[in-house]
Amino acid sequence: MSVTAKLNLKRSLELFEEAKKISPGGVMGIRRPYNFVEGEYPVYINHGYGSHIVDVDGNDYIDMLCAYGPIILGYNEPEINRAVCGQIEKGFCFALVQEVQNDLIKRLINLIPSAEMAILVKTGSDATGVAIRIARGFTGKEKILRCGYHGWHDWCVEVKGGVPKQIRDLTLEFPYGDLEYLEKLLRENKNEVAAIIITPVGHPLAQPVSAPAPGYLEGIRSLADQYGTVLIFDEIRSGFRVAMGGAQERYGVTPDISTFGKALANGYAISACVGKTDIMNVAEKEVFISSTFFPNSLEMVAAMKCLDILEREKVVDAIWESGTSFLASLKDLVKKTGVPASVSGIPPMPFLTFDKDAKDYKERRTRFYTETIRRRLFIQPYHHWYLTYRHTKEDLVNALSIIEEALSVVASEFPI
Numbered sequence: 485m486s487v488t489a490k491l492n493l494k495r496s497l498e499l500f501e502e503a504k505k506i507s508p509g510g511v512m513g514i515r516r517p518y519n520f521v522e523g524e525y526p527v528y529i530n531h532g533y534g535s536h537i538v539d540v541d542g543n544d545y546i547d548m549l550c551a552y553g554p555i556i557l558g559y560n561e562p563e564i565n566r567a568v569c570g571q572i573e574k575g576f577c578f579a580l581v582q583e584v585q586n587d588l589i590k591r592l593i594n595l596i597p598s599a600e601m602a603i604l605v606k607t608g609s610d611a612t613g614v615a616i617r618i619a620r621g622f623t624g625k626e627k628i629l630r631c632g633y634h635g636w637h638d639w640c641v642e643v644k645g646g647v648p649k650q651i652r653d654l655t656l657e658f659p660y661g662d663l664e665y666l667e668k669l670l671r672e673n674k675n676e677v678a679a680i681i682i683t684p685v686g687h688p689l690a691q692p693v694s695a696p697a698p699g700y701l702e703g704i705r706s707l708a709d710q711y712g713t714v715l716i717f718d719e720i721r722s723g724f725r726v727a728m729g730g731a732q733e734r735y736g737v738t739p740d741i742s743t744f745g746k747a748l749a750n751g752y753a754i755s756a757c758v759g760k761t762d763i764m765n766v767a768e769k770e771v772f773i774s775s776t777f778f779p780n781s782l783e784m785v786a787a788m789k790c791l792d793i794l795e796r797e798k799v800v801d802a803i804w805e806s807g808t809s810f811l812a813s814l815k816d817l818v819k820k821t822g823v824p825a826s827v828s829g830i831p832p833m834p835f836l837t838f839d840k841d842a843k844d845y846k847e848r849r850t851r852f853y854t855e856t857i858r859r860r861l862f863i864q865p866y867h868h869w870y871l872t873y874r875h876t877k878e879d880l881v882n883a884l885s886i887i888e889e890a891l892s893v894v895a896s897e898f899p900i
């Protein structure tokens with residue numbers, strides 16, 4: 485199997501050079517080229533359709549990164565477009581709220597086991613920030629135990645720059661899957677912990693997602709009760725994907741508060757903090773939550789339509805079914821090519837983890853992602869992939885055949 489030619493990325497790279505002069509780093513955070521394979525991936529996208537994206541140089545890719553999670557159906561969904569256009573004509577930004585806010589909240593309460601009340605905000609970081617503020621307000625305690633990525637705000641950001649030490653010191657991290665370590669933190673910080681916040685299906689960035697081991701989430705639930713702390717599930721990625729009611733529904737453990745975002749509106753910026761009435765009610769007067777744009781209804785209308793489609797077409801079941809066979813085929817390919825890597829993730833969020841102990845591990849990974857992007861499969865070296873409803877059988881067969889070719893190149897260039 486021979487390597488293929490580099491993509492034409494002329495326009496993307498020109499735009500990126502321009503961006504670096506007008507915005508620090510050109511583009512923000514995880515979208516920076518060094519998070520992919522620099523010089524091999526596009527930087528700017530022109531448009532998307534179904535399960536595909538097209539960059540500004542006209543390269544058309546099967547997309548399995550799905551905007552880092554919001555795209556659950558596909559790009560450019562006509563039904564959602566129509567609903568949003570209808571709302572644009574009525575207006576969506578007022579000094580007061582619109583009726584759709586009640587409709588969406590009632591719907592979330594019906595779908596999500598832990599939801600007795602909800603607050604609608606815009607981004608995932610907004611929702612986790614609201615959850616933390618409510619937990620602190622409710623308990624009168626300040627420390628937070630966290631596991632996973634929860635956004636960019638002061639209380640949880642990994643990069644130290646710009647965050648006061650006093651705030652950093654209030655957040656302590658624990659590893660996914662280790663109940664003993666969590667209990668040790670709770671013991672050492674007795675009567676000081678406002679909340680435990682965890683992404684229930686594994687740590688998204690430091691390690692791949694995985695289904696919780698039997699008893700793990702139940703163990704956290706009982707520790708939270710024992711130490712009088714609020715349990716928050718951060719379901720920003722797992723909501724409407726692991727199950728309509730999130731990981732809490734699929735794995736049967738109910739937190740006190742949970743946060744939802746990403747897939748809720750198939751790409752529109754909306755998120756929610758939901759939880760038990762007695763806890764959520766501190767936001768009635770004791771804690772402050774407000775923003776000019778929180779009540780904008782365009783995203784709420786998109787969310788209502790997205791939920792209609794998810795329910796009507798049983799999208800979660802369909803994605804689990806196609807994801808289950810995708811994961812099985814991926815495992816076969818790794819075995820067949822003998823590349824030191826293992827398949828991880830769960831059916832809606834697959835990933836391939838290259839074996840860190842094998843010689844040439846980084847080179848192997850870089851070559852794999854170079855070969856997949858050159859063959860027009862858009863996946864990410866440091867983040868799990870996603871399946872959407874609009875990935876056709878043909879898309880997934882093509883993606884697997886690209887992966888097989890890339891693994892074969894890796895196997896022949898970096899023999900073990």
Ligand SMILES: Cc1ncc(COP(=O)(O)O)c(C=O)c1O
Pocket residue numbers: 552607608609610612632633634635636683688718719720721745
């Ligand atoms: C689990 C989790 N929580 C919170 C966030 C933050 O969401 P946002 O980027 O919309 O602020 C993310 C984003 O990737 C996430 O994966």
